[in-house]
Amino acid sequence: IFYTDWAWTSFVVFSISQSTMLVVGAIYYMLFTGVPGTATYYATIMTIYTWVAKGAWFALGYPYDFVVVPVWIPSAMLLDLAYWATRRNKHAAILIGGVLVGMSLPLFNMINLLLVADPLEMAFKYPRPTLPPYMTPIEPQVGKFYNSPV
Numbered sequence: 001i002f003y004t005d006w007a008w009t010s011f012v013v014f015s016i017s018q019s020t021m022l023v024v025g026a027i028y029y030m031l032f033t034g035v036p037g038t039a040t041y042y043a044t045i046m047t048i049y050t051w052v053a054k055g056a057w058f059a060l061g062y063p064y065d066f067v068v069v070p071v072w073i074p075s076a077m078l079l080d081l082a083y084w085a086t087r088r089n090k091h092a093a094i095l096i097g098g099v100l101v102g103m104s105l106p107l108f109n110m111i112n113l114l115l116v117a118d119p120l121e122m123a124f125k126y127p128r129p130t131l132p133p134y135m136t137p138i139e140p141q142v143g144k145f146y147n148s149p150v
Contacts, residue, residue: 076101
């Protein structure tokens, strides 16, 4: 969700983790309760939770785009649809629903992230308090030993 440092890495890691979160939680609940529509319920809760987190970071002085709310709900609706269509075969529900979520959630999030303000600009405008070692400035060494007797 914090998209200002490594855009592609963040996108891949969060796509995998969010897809897994949604599918495992919803399928687990649906298999043991048999209640369809659960993935959409989970997705709605996670979306609201992320809105709250977005508001908290905004209140701390970070830009509105600092936390990107993932697009869970359309993928969750596809998962619920797959579950409804494959009621008699739970393995098909997991396989087809998981594939639908795994393919659609990154697509929806990519579209979502394209609309966000330039992440690199945000990173420089709101730097982290401590720089990682690879970004620590090195003083120039030109002419340092010019007058040295050695």
